[in-house]
Amino acid sequence: MTHTHQIEVAGRTMKVESGRIGMLSDSAILMSYGDTVILTNANASDQPRDGIDFFPLSVEYEERLYSVGKIPGGFLKREGKPTDKAILHGRAIDRPLRPLFPKGYRNDVQIVCTVVSVENDNLPEILAINAASTALCLSSIPFTTPVAAVQVGLIDGKYILNPTTEERKVSDLSLTVCATKERVMMVEAGGNEIPEDTMINAIDFGFNECQKIVAFQEEAMRSFGKEKKEPLIHEADENLKREINDFSFDNIKDAMYITDRDERNAKMDEIKTAINDKFLETYPDSASDINEIVYKIQKEIVRDMLLNNHRRPDGRRFDEIRPISCEVDVLPRTHGTGLFSRGLTQVMTVATLGSIGDIQILDGIGEEESKRYIHHYNFPGYSVGEVKPLRGPGRREIGHGALTERALEPLIPSEEEFPYTIRLVSEVLSSNGSTSQASVCGSTLALLDAGVPIKRPAAGIAMGLITSEDLSKEEVITDIQGIEDFFGDMDFKVAGTEKGITSIQVDTKIAGLSKQCIHDAIYGAKKARMEILEKIHDCIPAPRSEVSMYAPKTSTITINPDKIRDVIGAGGKVINKIIADTGVKIDIKEDGRVFVSSPDHKAVDTAVGIIEGLTKEVQVGEVYLGKVTKIATFGAFVEILPNKEGLVHISKLDINRVNKVEDIVSVGDQILVKVTEIDNQGRINLSRKDAIAESDKNTDN
Missing domain, CATH: 1.10.10.400 (Polyribonucleotide nucleotidyltransferase, RNA-binding domain)
Incomplete structure (x- = not known):
């Protein structure tokens, strides 16, 4: 039997349909919001897994390019490994759900959210969190606390629920709030230096808007949810x-x-x-x-x-940061380096500047197609004193890299201000708590050292939480180290500048956070952030005035878009010759902006000169130094700009009468000529006679 249930959220219909698809899954639903649709399947093993001391939950977020009407690129023409965005969205689904399963539950649980249709106004990653919670609630799996998710935007000081594509473009805030009926379970935010009180109110707004979706899931669970299985809770002897x-x-x-x-x-x-x-x-x-x-x-x-004893394992005060050190210019040949240490946590970030053509091309279902600012994060085993094989980046590395990227993105100068592609790589050298926020600090140092004119320095800190069993008592602590993260209840990461917050990510191991906890964490993070920003300022107070001698030098010129074809040439012949002759990189935008890059200043200047010559418009009345290319009985042909040639009629070759062209000029001669006319067919008429007269006039003056 097919069951449906729907509500209105922000003027759009959210609907769940169960019973029509996926008959062999414990729970299989189609959940839609507008025309965005997520197929979600939830299943659990019949018996607990032996010999483990953790809950084996796996969450998969599967992107299908058919959902946006695309055919995958590459030879195979099918989706391969998950994109970084898909991995991040899977992590975002996992975090609010995991703490709500029964403690000691050891059955394997898998949730698969497959994106099958996307309407850009309605983000699939937000719907997927709601769909995963709904599928679990409707299943026989012992999960009974619905989790809702909304996105909050901020436009002209007004909070917007689930903003549309156009609203997201002008929003100062991108905030995801996940909540149960009682508490906030997860927060993820990126913002343009949002004040603390504005962020707290935004989270509160999101929490309140989640309540309608929580009630929607509760009603669906009562109406057509399966009877819950009694969980087999593992208990030691x-x-x-x-x-x-x-x-x-x-x-x-x-x-x-x-x-x-x-x-x-x-x-x-x-x-x-x-x-x-x-x-x-x-x-x-x-x-x-x-x-x-x-x-x-x-x-x-x-x-x-x-x-109860108000004592931290290392003896610090609850609001005290570990000792901090900052260094720049650590590596001799890189474009910028920052070494940031906080206690036993140490991160080195290296900045690399590339040409505009070095942007990252993205192939996914999102609206973003390319990136010119990229951050990567590496967490090798030696950072915690362990011996383990070096593999490619895992989910944690991808997540921490994205978090640091989001923290700094609002501060990166525009392409017009700084015509470079920017890549940051954070190497975790030592880890004892909050390496992601140490990466924010190390990355700020590296950007300043590389001469990137960021709006303001940023810093990050992680706040922790310890609660009593019944959640009636809680303590928020600043700058958690490994032991406090391991045995604590919260990892509340906040990054920003002196003006406000640029990113937040919250993980919790309990059944949610109180409003007071969120308030204390955000304001505690502000106090810590200001202390760290002082240390960064003492190390390097402003971006270096010039980029590294080893970084490419970039020059930007703007040409008439109609002249782009002249620079490229038939089959790329012209642009390839410029590149071959000068060794530069050339990137041309459709609006006529041309970026020329090379570590060699002279090569850049030479290439720019050639491009300007190819695209410069010939003006009537202007005098040019041209080169004689051909002689005829009626006059001489003179090239005044690259690929721009005109005729000097024999009568215009000299002030005096000319009987024979060869008496005045030869092929290869350079002569001054004045443009006297450009006819309807684009033919250029030149006069050496007028150029001589103008030169004599200037000499007399």
Whole structure:
């Protein structure tokens, strides 16, 4: 039987349809918002997975190019690995849902959101979060708390719900808010230096607008949702828990109160070895349970330390940042480098400047087709002292790179102001909490060192949260380190400038955040950000006045768009010859802007001169120094600009009467000529006689 349910959201219809497709999935729905449609399937294994100490949830966001009427590029003509955007959207679906599953649930759960139709006004990634939650609510999987998602824009000081394409172009804010009936589950934002109170009110606006969608899912669940299966919750053996607690609690507590990270970790390694030696023989199949019990003891101790004793593992105040150092000009041949350290977290960002033609081309279902500012993030095993194989970037690396990119994007100068493609690569050299926000700081240093005229420096910080079991008590802490992130409840990343916020990303491990927590985190991050910006200013107060000697030099000229074909030539013959002769890169825009790039200043000037010559308009009355190319009985042909030739009639060759052209000029001679006429057929008539007379007149004056 087919079931449908619908509501109006921001003047558009949101509808869910169940029962018509995907009969063998636990839950299969088509969810639409306007003409954007997401096919969502949710399934779970019948039994828990043995030998694990985590919840095996996988979320896939699948883009189909047919959804926007495109055929994929490449030889195979089919979709391949997920795009970076698809990976980011999958992560955004996962984050608000994961904390709402029953604790100790170990069944494999997979959610697949397939984008099958896209109307640009209605973003599929926002709908997909709602669709994933709805599919879970309608399934027999033990998930019973609906999550809603909306996007919030800001235009002329007014909040806009789910802005359209045209509204997004002029919006100062792109904010995604995910919420349950009670609390905010996830926040992602990019903004043009948004003031803190404006951001808090925007999140509150989004939370309130989510409530209608939450109620919509609850009604669908009551009307045609499946009966929920009783979850099989994994619990370690009670005797084992008691014995480990009696054997090791005091030792673990002593270890967790050690302020030095390396010393604390070494002590915990000793304790874990002792625990395994004592209990694995008696409980040989309980290795994962032992690890989980030890983890919970550590977590209990750290949370009690913070909540009840108001003490952090490293002894800092709750609003205190770890020691910071900033360096630039670290590498000799790169275009710009920034080395940022905060405690034991250290990131080096390298900036590379390229020609406009080096932009990244995007092949996906989004509106963006290319990027001239790119940020990449690498997190090797050695950054945490581990030995592991080096692979390509994973979901975490892609996510952190995108977050840093979003934080700096509003500050990057326009193509007209700075005609370069900009690539930043952040190398995590040491990780002990919030490397993504250290990347924002390192990237700011690298941009300034590279001479990129950014609007203002940016910095980022991560805020943490510790709550009591019933969420009635909470403490927000500044600049969380690894242990506080591992045992805490929130990773609230905020980046921005002295004027306001440029990005936010919030991860939570609990059933949502209170309004007070969001307020305290945002204002705590502002205080920390100002301190870091002072350190950056002390290191490098402004962008360097010139780009590196190793960076390409770029010159921009504007020509008549009708002359573009003259620069390119038949089959690219002309432009290819210029490139071959000078070694420059040339990029031409449809509006007539021409970008010429090369590390060699002279080569750029030479190429620009050639292009100007090819495109310069001949003006009547102007005097040119031309070259005689051909002689006839009636006159001489003279090239006054590249590919621009005119005729000097024999009567116009000299002030005195001329009997024979060869008496005055020869092929190859350079002579001054004046343009006297351009006829209806574009033929240019020249006069050496008039040019001589004008020259004599100027000499007399």
